[in-house]
Every structure is written in structure tokens, then in C-alpha cells.
Amino acid sequence: LHTNCVLALKMMGFKEKWLCAITIMFMFDFQVVYGCLEQERVALLHLKAEFNNPPPLIGSWKEDNTSDCCDNWYGVVCGADGRVFSLSLSNFYLNREFNASILCPLEQLRELDLSFNSIT
Missing domain, CATH: 1.20.5 (Single alpha-helices involved in coiled-coils or other helix-helix interfaces)
Incomplete structure (x- = not known):
């Protein structure tokens, strides 16, 4: 054979x-993976909504359905599989409670930078 x-x-x-x-x-x-997973994009948008005054840096985080969180979203790094594995929120002026459960859909998240914030 x-x-x-x-x-x-x-x-x-x-x-x-x-x-x-x-x-x-x-x-x-x-x-073939094209861009980030929808549930991860939505989770990041929920995180953005948590900000009273979102920093201008995350203006790249668009709510448009065609916006890809793996493509030029500030502070977001994805792997080849389209999964978010690193998120940098350093110096984002977070100064209140932070609902970490918002990040649960980011199952492959390995790095989270929250430095230079005043999270309670």
C-alpha cells in the first residue's frame, strides 16, 4: 500500500x-486563525469600559466588530494561535477596584503588567 x-x-x-x-x-x-478570539476581544472591551476616563493609549481598542485585538491594540500581545498571552496596563491611572474576573476569558494570559497604578 x-x-x-x-x-x-x-x-x-x-x-x-x-x-x-x-x-x-x-x-x-x-x-487557520485570523485575529483574536471574539470572547477575548469582548473581555478586553469590558475591561476598557471599567475605566472612568480611559487612557488615550487604549483608543486603539475599538468596539467595531472588525477590530482585531491582536492587531495594533495597545498593550495586547497575542500568540500565533490568536490567543492573548500578554497584557500591559502599566501607568493606566487605574485608581479604584479592579474586577479581575473580567480577564477570565483570556485563558492563555501569561503576563499581566499592572505596574504604576493605584488599584485597590
Whole structure:
């Protein structure tokens, strides 16, 4: 069987090999990640809403559905899988209670910088 598969691949042209590769990707439910996950984007927007006077730096955090939190949102760093793994809120003038449960959807969050704030 293995020899037959190798021979079949050698006899295929470029188009056939490309079509075969695409078919295999769909068979294994291949997923390409484009941007951040919706629940993570929404969590970050809820966090933004917590600010009485949001710092201008997070003006890049847009509520527009096409806005990607992995693409140029200040302080947000995502991995290749589109998951937020680092969030820097340093010097954001946070000076009240901070509801950390807002960040629960950020399941891959590994770094959280809250330095130079007065969080209670």
C-alpha cells in the first residue's frame, strides 16, 4: 500500500498535489486563525469600559466588530494561535477596584503588567 501511495504521488502533477493537500486539510478540520478570539476581544472591551476616563493609549481598542485585538491594540500581545498571552496596563491611572474576573476569558494570559497604578 505504501509503495502504491508513493507511486501515485510521483505521477501527480502540481495541481493534483495541491488539490490533494487542500482535501487532506479539510478532512482533518484544519483551521487557520485570523485575529483574536471574539470572547477575548469582548473581555478586553469590558475591561476598557471599567475605566472612568480611559487612557488615550487604549483608543486603539475599538468596539467595531472588525477590530482585531491582536492587531495594533495597545498593550495586547497575542500568540500565533490568536490567543492573548500578554497584557500591559502599566501607568493606566487605574485608581479604584479592579474586577479581575473580567480577564477570565483570556485563558492563555501569561503576563499581566499592572505596574504604576493605584488599584485597590
